[in-house]
Amino acid sequence: MTTQTQQPPQIPTTMIGVILTGHGGPEKLEYHDNLRVPSPAADEVLIRVAAAGINKTDINTRIGWYSKGVTTGTGTGIAEGQQDGDASWSGVPLHFPRIQGADCCGRIVAVGKDVDPKRIGERILVNTMLRHYVGRRPYECWTFGSECDGGFAQFAVAPAGETFMVVCDWSDAELGSIPCAFSTAENMLQRANVNAGEHVVITGASGGVGAAAIQLAKRRGAYVTAIGGEKKAKDMLGVGADHVVARDEDLVSKLGKSSVDVVLDLVAGSSFSSLLDVLKQGGRYAVSGAIAGPLVELDVRTLYLKDLSLLGCTFQxxxxxxxxxxxIERGEIRPHVSKVYPLKEIGPAQEHFGSKKTFGKLVLEIP
Structure with missing residues (x-):
């Protein structure tokens, strides 16, 4: 007995895709037109990828920013020749070559032997954080496009149980902008137990995860103060923020001490202590990024005298x-795609992302 269904004849044996050959700059991304099309295992599906968003986690992985040897913001990575054994988000060596791509929108074109063949044809999104491959153990997961190949290719395999059918009228690019950014934001809100009427501060709110967090916090009925670039204030208000504070303004003077219920932080760096200052007694601080730098100064007295909860948010x-x-299917959130690039232009697309000049997601269209 074989471990998968017979692939339909229209599925080719080779495909177009981008492989990451090692940690470093865009030169480590190689475009190929003869990569092997993967075959689904018994409990997997084969997806014809249509679109995949550009995300910070893919770039951080490429440059090796997750290594503890890097102590600065996300624009820098490991130095040439530096130890990179901990340069993936999970702290274990990345296996090269790797097809990255934490986002994946497409259609199921083949299934493994244990998967209902009726799923062929479904329009789907792949869960970015995969529990299947680690036996669903708590606080363990793989990132799609990091510990396994992801969406930067014409075909990808994923666990059937973590591949979700979605019914909506959005474009492929719009759907492809959702998985990583919105799941990260929703996870932070869920872990921080954000409720209606609470005041939530969101840092990095003009980025993909931050803008998603604004929408999702408003969906829960929260009052949102967004912190981001001053030039993007209208954009942050446009996706639902009630109040905007420029990233270089004094947060305590703008909001007052002990005025906020929840902080969702994607920035860290020098702003960390002021974020704790504005939290109320019993406030919750949730973090899932460190754009401004991973090393912060903490006065432990603030933590225990205010009975604060600090929540690291990766596992979902x-x-x-x-x-x-x-x-998505109830129309309660909406995508904001700024520009669509062809897969072959992944290097310029990631450089555009790093410039932070655009509000809204950048998405790769897969040919």
Whole structure:
């Protein structure tokens, strides 16, 4: 007995894709037109990829920013010849070559032997944080496009149980902008238990995750103060923020001490202590990024005298991604795609992303 269904004859044996050959700059990304099309294992599906968003995690992985040897913001990575054994987000060596791409929108074209063949033809999104490959152990997961190949190719395989059908009228590019950014934001909100009427501060709110967090916090009925670039204030207000504070303004003087219920932080760096200052007694601080730098100064007295909760947010419970699918299908969130690039232009697309000049997602269209 074989481990997968017979592939339909229209599925080619080779495909177009981009492989990462090692940690470094865009030169480490190689475009190929003769990569092998993967075959789904018994509990996997084969996806014809249509679109994949550009995300910070793919770039951080490429440059090796997750290495503890890097102590600055996300624009820098490991130095040439530096030890890179901990340069993936999970702290274990990355295996090269790797097809990156944390986002994946497409259609199922073949299934493994244990998957219902009726799923062929479904329009799907792949959960970015995969629990399947680690036996669903708590606080363990793989990132799609990091510990396994991802969406920067014409075909990809993914666990059937973590590949979600979605029914909506959005374009492929719009759907392809959702998985990583929105699941990260929804996870932070869920872990921080954000409720209606609470005041939530979101840092890095003009970026993909931050803008998603604005929408998702407003969906829960929260009052949102967004922190981001001054030139993008109208954009942040446009996706639902109630109040905007420029990133270089004094947050405590703008909001007042002990005035905020929850902080969702994607920036860290020098702003960390002021974020704790504006939290109320019993406030919750959730973090899932460190754009301004991973090393912060903490006065432990602030932490314990205010009874604060500090929440690191990477692992996602099963309901997070399922929630997103329901929000899409009920029209409760909306995508904001700024520009679509062809896959072959992944280097310029990532450089555009790094410039931070655009509000809205950048997405790769897969030929």
């Amino acid at each position: 419970e099963d309901g997070v991604f399922a929630n997103l699918i329901s929000y």
